[in-house]
Amino acid sequence: xxxxxxxxxxxxxxxxxxxxxxxxxxxxxxxxxxxxxxxxxxxxxxxxxxxxxxxxxxxxxxxxxxxxxxxxxxxxxxxxxxxxxxxxxxxxxxxxxxxxxxxxxxxxxxxxxxxxxxxxxxxxxxxxxxxxxxxxxxxxxxxxxxxxxxxxxxxxxxxxxxxxxxxxxxxxxxxxxxxxxxx
Numbered sequence: 001x002x003x004x005x006x007x008x009x010x011x012x013x014x015x016x017x018x019x020x021x022x023x024x025x026x027x028x029x030x031x032x033x034x035x036x037x038x039x040x041x042x043x044x045x046x047x048x049x050x051x052x053x054x055x056x057x058x059x060x061x062x063x064x065x066x067x068x069x070x071x072x073x074x075x076x077x078x079x080x081x082x083x084x085x086x087x088x089x090x091x092x093x094x095x096x097x098x099x100x101x102x103x104x105x106x107x108x109x110x111x112x113x114x115x116x117x118x119x120x121x122x123x124x125x126x127x128x129x130x131x132x133x134x135x136x137x138x139x140x141x142x143x144x145x146x147x148x149x150x151x152x153x154x155x156x157x158x159x160x161x162x163x164x165x166x167x168x169x170x171x172x173x174x175x176x177x178x179x180x181x182x183x
Contacts, residue, residue: 018043026163032170041164045157048074048166053146058103060096060141060175061117061149064156072164073179074157078171099141100173106143115143119152 016026018040025040029047039047057078064074079100082093099118106115118141144152153176157164169176 028163028165030165030167032168041158041160044164044166045154048157048168049150049154051168052150055169057169057171057173058100059117059169059173060099061119061144061153062175062177063119064153064160064178072160073167074153074164074176075167075179076169076171076174076176078169078174080171081174096175103143108145108148109142110148111145113145116146117144117149118142119144119149 016038017024019037020043021040023040025038027039027041027044029037029039029044031037037047059076064072079093079097082096103115103118106118107113108115157166
């Protein structure tokens with residue numbers, strides 16, 4: 001680490017700092033307009049919580065996860081962008097739409113308020129925005145209000161030990177899920 005810090009100084013690489021507090025930390029928040037904002041982890045999670053709570057549509061929230069191999073992102077895919085084509089892709093999209101449809105008729109399993117999200121605990125990496133068939137075999141979800149859904153993911157978002165990127169939700173109803181790599 002000392003060598004890398006010295007190398008950055010020699011070649012003139014300036015460290016990325018949080019836009020809000022100037023703390024050195026290479027995390028990114030991508031707005032729905034495509035603007036990349038550098039934020040420390042605490043401000044990244046706070047910014048995401050604000051957009052998560054303000055987002056006017058229902059969503060499926062997959063538990064974020066990470067491994068020690070790669071930087072990750074947590075992104076949102078609106079239902080109008082669900083992959084269609086093969087039989088498996090069509091079934092996957094239909095399964096997700098069914099989860100979204102059932103949110104309206106359920107209450108939060110923690111506090112009893114009207115559910116806003118369905119929370120899925122099974123998670124694996126998704127590539128090229130194709131939803132994993134393993135996730136789709138999960139025939140249940142935990143229906144949660146916004147606060148309790150965010151409480152489930154906040155701890156993981158704060159714990160990721162390396163560069164992390166969060167994408168602001170946009171479009172209609174959809175799914176929050178983990179991606180591997182940045183951008």
